[in-house]
Amino acid sequence: MLKISELAAKTGLTAHTLRFYEKNGLISASNRSPAGYRYYTESDVRRAEFVKTARNIGFSLDDISQLLSIRVDKTSHSCQEVTDITRHKLDEVNEKIKELQSMQQTLNILLDSCCGGPELATQCSIMEALDEGEVRNQRNKHKKLEKQK
Amino acid sequence: MLKISELAAKTGLTAHTLRFYEKNGLISASNRSPAGYRYYTESDVRRAEFVKTARNIGFSLDDISQLLSIRVDKTSHSCQEVTDITRHKLDEVNEKIKELQSMQQTLNILLDSCCGGPELATQCSIMEALDEGEVRNQRNKHKKLEKQK
DNA sequence: GTTGACCTTAGAGTAGACTCTAAGCTTATA
DNA sequence: TATAAGCTTAGAGTCTACTCTAAGGTCAAC
Known part of the structure; x- marks a missing residue:
């Protein structure tokens, strides 16, 4: 489990940005220490990297939200939904x-x-x-x- | 002399935008009525049209400010200054x-x-x-x- | 004299993606 | 135990170019 600065170092995002993304529903820490420190799991790391990749391509945070909701339940979504977002971009x-x-x-x-x-x-x-x-x-x-x- | 809505109609900018440009030092009315209404001269109109043309090309308001200060005193500026702004853009x-x-x-x-x-x-x-x-x-x-x- | 269109100002709101600050807790190390 | 590094939050600030609102003054026409 990684602390926020460790995830920041790993992804190249800043801790500020990670908190900002959390506030906007993109990435959150699966666990918190008793004192409230964020602890990120391997799965959180993969999600953060997904976000970073999508952002680097040029997708807006809003696009990324949509892509993430497909990502967490791929069996409820089709390829077409993904290509629609991509084509629109x-x-x-x-x-x-x-x-x-x-x-x-x-x-x-x-x-x-x-x-x-x-x-x-x-x-x-x-x-x-x-x-x-x-x-x-x-x-x-x-x-x-x-x-x- | 034109009132603000008349200049707006003539330039395709809105009255709101013209006031905003005034606040930012781009265009102001040479005259005011006793009640404070803006009255634009022919020279103001030409300045407004210059701004609109430059904006349409894609110059930022900041670029346009620089171009305007050259425009009002061309003998103190060189072609190079103009091309520098243009090339930078x-x-x-x-x-x-x-x-x-x-x-x-x-x-x-x-x-x-x-x-x-x-x-x-x-x-x-x-x-x-x-x-x-x-x-x-x-x-x-x-x-x-x-x-x- | 009253309606309606137009004008004034200061100031707030919008979009997008951060970026930073302040005030205060937590944790590791010496 | 004291210090420093790192964490927390809410909320404000940044950038660009508008865009809009509120509250009120002005003007021409009927």
């Missing part, structure tokens, strides 16, 4: 990538247009573009898409 | 894209590995992968990179 990721690529393109165009030198900004083509609003962008479009979800 | 965007592409790849691999059907999750390969921590990921790497900035 992938959709989000794809959407964000699109947004960022749009920004990337705009920023590259701006950078290409400007000398970037010690010249005064009076005729800086980036400033001009911003002033004239002549920057094609898709942020709002993406925002709308996000809200449609 | 581009670096951030590129970094985030990399992170997201890493997630995207992982999610695609997970989805490919699972049948996604009505089968019980007892042998779901996504759950197995999460349990075994066998998911290559780069989030921490990216996190470290972020902190180095």
Whole structure:
């Protein structure tokens, strides 16, 4: 059985984060010492590592909660439920990538247009573009898409 | 001279957002009525539109503050200062894209590995992968990179 | 003169994932 | 027995960019 700092060392999460996860229903210690110290079993460790792996992939704590509830009773859940969560996450990721690529393109165009030198900004083509609003962008479009979800 | 709701209509920002921007030093009304109503000049409108364009590209409010201080006195600033801000933003965007592409790849691999059907999750390969921590990921790497900035 | 639309302010709330603090107990070691 | 390290809790703070609320003042029209 591990104390919280030992689990922290083992998982790379901090003790603070582990308590935070407990408060949010993700990981709790199966046992407590008489004084209230958390003691984690091997099974708790595996759960904590599951959470860490899922978090590293990019799942939200909310996604992880769902995955955990499947994990504790796999016979009551189907593969489809798991792939639904995964696919939904992938959709989000794809959407964000699109947004960022749009920004990337705009920023590259701006950078290409400007000398970037010690010249005064009076005729800086980036400033001009911003002033004239002549920057094609898709942020709002993406925002709308996000809200449609 | 425009009242706040008129500027809101013209820019697509809300009156709430305009007041929020004022509180944060981005846009303020050059004039006030005796009763305290904000009245925006043509020059204020152009500034507001500049802010909106920059925000749509993806610049943070902090970036925009910097761009605005260049804008009001272009003869004291160089193109390089403008490109520095832009390039820094581009670096951030590129970094985030990399992170997201890493997630995207992982999610695609997970989805490919699972049948996604009505089968019980007892042998779901996504759950197995999460349990075994066998998911290559780069989030921490990216996190470290972020902190180095 | 009254209705209704619009304006003002300070300040609280939201989301997500932590991160930290304060005040006080527990435990191991010298 | 004293010290230091480590544990507990509740709750506040951080970051970004809003978003909303409450309580009240203003203005044009009928």
